[in-house]
Amino acid sequence: MVDVLEETNKAPIEAAGKPIKIVAFLxxxxxxxxxxxxxxxxxxxxxxxxxxxxxCSGRLNLLYPLxxxxxxxxxxxxxxxxxGDCHYVEGNYYARRRLEVLKNFLPFLGIEPDRFKYTWISxxxxxxxxxxxxxFTLRIQELGPLSIKRExxxxx
Amino acid sequence: xxxxxxxxxxKEILKNKIGDLDLIVGYQKGVNPLSNSPLFIKNTEDIQRFxxxxxxxxxxxxxxxxxxxxxxxxxxxCDSRAINQLIVEERVMRDDLFVLAMPCAGTIxxxxxxxxxxxxSIKTAKVExxxxxxxxxxxxxxxxxxxxxxxxxxxxxxSYYEPAIMDASVGEFNKPPVxxxxxxxxxxxxxxxxxxxLLDFWRTEFSRCIRCYACRNACPMCYCQFNCLANTRDPKxxxxxxxxxxxxxxxxxxxxxxMGRCTGCQECExxxxxxxxxxxLFRKNNEIVENLFGYVAGKNADEQPPLLTFKKTEENxx
Numbered sequence: 142m143v144d145v146l147e148e149t150n151k152a153p154i155e156a157a158g159k160p161i162k163i164v165a166f167l168x169x170x171x172x173x174x175x176x177x178x179x180x181x182x183x184x185x186x187x188x189x190x191x192x193x194x195x196x197c198s199g200r201l202n203l204l205y206p207l208x209x210x211x212x213x214x215x216x217x218x219x220x221x222x223x224x225g226d227c228h229y230v231e232g233n234y235y236a237r238r239r240l241e242v243l244k245n246f247l248p249f250l251g252i253e254p255d256r257f258k259y260t261w262i263s264x265x266x267x268x269x270x271x272x273x274x275x276x277f278t279l280r281i282q283e284l285g286p287l288s289i290k291r292e293x294x295x296x297x
Numbered sequence: 298x299x300x301x302x303x304x305x306x307x308k309e310i311l312k313n314k315i316g317d318l319d320l321i322v323g324y325q326k327g328v329n330p331l332s333n334s335p336l337f338i339k340n341t342e343d344i345q346r347f348x349x350x351x352x353x354x355x356x357x358x359x360x361x362x363x364x365x366x367x368x369x370x371x372x373x374x375c376d377s378r379a380i381n382q383l384i385v386e387e388r389v390m391r392d393d394l395f396v397l398a399m400p401c402a403g404t405i406x407x408x409x410x411x412x413x414x415x416x417x418s419i420k421t422a423k424v425e426x427x428x429x430x431x432x433x434x435x436x437x438x439x440x441x442x443x444x445x446x447x448x449x450x451x452x453x454x455x456s457y458y459e460p461a462i463m464d465a466s467v468g469e470f471n472k473p474p475v476x477x478x479x480x481x482x483x484x485x486x487x488x489x490x491x492x493x494x495l496l497d498f499w500r501t502e503f504s505r506c507i508r509c510y511a512c513r514n515a516c517p518m519c520y521c522q523f524n525c526l527a528n529t530r531d532p533k534x535x536x537x538x539x540x541x542x543x544x545x546x547x548x549x550x551x552x553x554x555x556m557g558r559c560t561g562c563q564e565c566e567x568x569x570x571x572x573x574x575x576x577x578l579f580r581k582n583n584e585i586v587e588n589l590f591g592y593v594a595g596k597n598a599d600e601q602p603p604l605l606t607f608k609k610t611e612e613n614x615x
Contacts, residue, residue, distance in 0.1 A: 242604070249578070250495060253492055
C-alpha cells in the first residue's frame with residue numbers, strides 16, 4: 142500500500158482525466174482527531190479528499206452527503222466515534238440507523254453503493270484512518286467520476 | 298351492500314355527530330366526474346352533498362394539519378395509516394378526532410384514465426362490475442376500461458383495506474379485487490436496472506419537475522408548511538433554478554424527511570402536474586426501513602418511529 146501512497150501523495154488522484162472529489166464528514170471528537178493523529182504521525186494519505194468537521198455524527202443531516210453528491214462529489218465518507226463511545230453518549234446510535242437507511246437508498250438513485258461509506262474511527266486510530274481513506278480513494282478511482290455530473294441535462 | 302346504502306348510512310352517522318365536531322371532512326361530487334372533491338361539513342344541509350365511491354381518491358388526513366379543533370374525517374382503509382402516524386408524531390390528539398371508515402375497492406386514478414383515453418373530455422363516469430364505464434362529450438359510445446388498469450398503484454398491492462384506526466364504520470372491509478400484486482412490486486421492478494439506467498431515469502424525471510411544491514403541500518406527513526427547508530433562505534438549501542440538481546435536491550429533502558414515515562397514500566403522485574413517479578422514492582425508503590427495523594408507518598398508533606430511537610446492538614446493521 143505504501144507504494145500507492147508514495148505516488149498518490151504527490152498529485153491529486155485522477156480518474157477519467159479528472160481529479161476525483163471525496164468529501165469526508167468527520168466527527169469532532171473521534172474521527173477528526175483520528176485523522177489528525179494520522180497527520181501528526183506523518184502517515185501517508187492520498188491527496189484530494191476534503192474534510193468537513195461536524196460536531197457529532199448524529200449532527201449529520203442526511204442532506205449533507207446528498208448535497209455533496211449532487212454538487213459533484215464522487216464519494217462521501219462519514220466517520221464518527223465507535224458506537225458506545227460517543228461524546229454526546231448516544232449521537233452515533235441515531236446516526237447509525239440513518240446512515241444505514243441512506244446507504245441502502247443511494248443505489249436506488251443510481252449512485253453505486255461503494256461511493257458512500259460510513260465507519261467508526263476513534264481518536265487514536267490514525268492507522269485505521271489511513272487505511273480507510275486510502276482504500277476508499279482507490280475504490281472511487283476504480284469507479285471513476287460519478288455520472289451525475291458527467292452529462293448535465295439542462296432543464297427546459 | 299350497495300354504494301347508495303353505504304352513503305346513506307354514512308350520512309346518518311355524520312348527522313348525529315355534527316353537534317360534537319367543529320368540522321367534518323368528507324367527499325362530494327367533483328367538477329371532474331373522475332374525482333370527488335373534499336366536502337367540508339359544518340351543518341346538516343352540507344351533508345346532502347356527501348358522496349363516496351370509486352372516485353373518492355383524495356386522502357383526507359392531510360387537512361388535519363390545517364385545522365384546529367375537533368375534526369371528523371371520512372377515510373378509506375389506507376388513509377387510516379396517515380392518521381395513526383400523525384398521532385404518533387403528536388400532531389393530532391386522538392380525543393379530538395372522529396374517524397368514519399368506509400369500505401374501499403380501489404380508487405380511480407384520473408391520470409391513468411386520461412392517458413387511456415388520450416385526453417378526451419369525459420361527460421360521465423361510473424363503475425360497474427370491476428369496469429369503469431365512461432361516456433365522452435364527442436361520441437355517444439360508452440368506453441369500458443377494466444378497473445385494474447385505472448386504479449392507483451397503491452390499490453394494486455393493497456393490504457390496508459382494514460382501517461387501522463376508526464370510531465365508526467360502514468359496510469364490510471374486504472380485500473379489493475384489484476389488489477393482485479404483492480408488497481413493493483413497483484420498487485422491485487427497478488432492482489434489475491443498472492446504475493446508469495437509474496441515473497438516466499431520475500435525471501429525466503427530476504428535470505421535468507417544475508417545483509410547484511404540490512407534492513409537498515398534498516402530503517399528510519409534510520406538515521412544516523412555511524418552515525419547509527425548501528423555502529428557507531437561511532440556510533439556503535435550494536436555489537430557485539429548476540436544474541436537475543436543484544430539483545433532485547428538493548425531492549431528496551422530502552425523501553430524507555419521509556424516511557420510514559411515508560404512509561403510502563400516493564397523494565404526491567395524484568397532484569403532480571408533471572406526472573413524476575415521486576412516490577417510488579418514499580416506497581423504496583419504506584421498504585428499507587421495514588427490512589431493517591420491521592416498522593411500517595401508521596400501522597399502530599403506539600409504535601415509536603425507528604429513526605427517533607435506537608438499540609445499542611442493532612440486529613440488521615453490521
